Amino acid sequence: MVLKKKIIVWFRQDLRLNDQEALWTAFQDDAIIIPLFIWSPKDEKKWPIGNASRQWLKQSLELFSDSIKSKGSRLIIRQGAVLDTILEMVDEVKADGVFWGRCYEPYNIDLSTKLKTALKKKNLIAESFNTRLLFEPWEIATKQGNPFQVFTPFWRTCQKMSENIKKPFPEPETLNSVPSSISSESISIIQLKEKNHWKFTTQRPWEPGEKGAVKALEHFSKDGINQYSEERDRPDHQGTSRISPHLHFGEISPRTIWHHLTHISKRTSNTQKKDEIEAYLRQVIWREFAYHLLYHFPHTVEQPLRAAFNEFGWEQEKNLLKAWKEAKTGFPIVDAGIKELLHSGWMHNRVRLIAASFLIKDLLIHWIEGARFFWENLVDADLANNTMGWQWVAGCGADAAPYFRIFNPVTQSQKFDPDGVYITSWLPELKKLPAKWIHSPWLAPLEVLKQADIELGSDYPYPIVDHDEARKKALSLFEEMREKTKD
DNA sequence: TAGCTCGTTGGACAA
């Protein structure tokens, strides 16, 4: 009789059973599988998991643990430094090796490398799999063999290579049991921080976990996809897929999304629908692009991709930053966005752009401050996406907007939330203000404000900056930076 | 290799 191999499958940002190549490979090898999750925020260095993400993770793990149980196995949860914990576990259960899905944050790459070396030294099996991306960051390159820094050619290359995207792996029908002698921590070891406690609201309910992720995809692909390219920009409508937190925690794989939507696209003769699906898949490729950049330019989590921006004259106005974080800027679209973030752990993409542009170009505060605030409060906080997004808005990242493109928070608000429906859903104090004035209450006649029961300065703040002046100042600082870095 | 084209999400102003 052949002795079965014993494999620890270490789960990180791939909390699902479907299209889980690490798990599926161990299952196909007929190995005895020990599913493991490690709670180890200290290993995450300067980007330890934020409060909103913790809350999501707790629920996601709870559900993942249940689905593993339903297959006859048990998820082992341990706490401590990743390397020590795995090596101890390997000895404890006399494992023959470890399988895991790859992560691409600099600290995670470092951990994987060290783990592989340590396991190989012990003559054990160490295998990592692609569980998070359509393409590995090193599989896509320009014709010169360099990493891409512009999205469109990256997108075209991905399209050409899309035939290679593997079909999702099925989930194992059953799993072996895990001996009760192997101890596990409770999920309650994942503690929320006391301050700035993020709460679920009933206003925008989420359903974490693999089932919730599949439901979100099915709902979106039946309905939302048909007007995606227009509707995705409307925070007052439900035009986006809302799949981002599911993708971040790996409750669904991008391959599943890709194949599900390309299948629909192939079946329909409706060219508009095909275009809408392509518009959405383009966004999925933006996520790939973010990982491509994170992998090839890992310093960008702290430093600008364009070095010239190290010379930019950022301001250090603590009070302005505080007002932004507390939704007290006096610009309703910005404040509504921050409120949405604090109350629901999520912010509409268009509003993220407006709020980010306001922090950077109106308040002239360094993008890293905004990146850290988002990191702490978003349920979909993702180092690759967050870094790319903030650098894009700041103009210091890949494919960034030219310096003179500065969002006007009032015209953006008028364009994408014309009736102020989004604004008033998060700022009820402005409910009685007519749509004409909702985007810039400080311009409303006193009579109108009175009728709307608003006294500026007490019910709702005065604007903390004058946008036109702030814009001019930003442009002159960019000009200074260009002079300084000219050569 | 040198030159050419092009770039997720814009704004201001004029007609």
Add this chain to the structure above:
DNA sequence: TTTGTCCAACGAGCT
């Protein structure tokens, strides 16, 4: 009210 044009800059990526 909508549509068109310029803003003005630069480097990536291709041929």
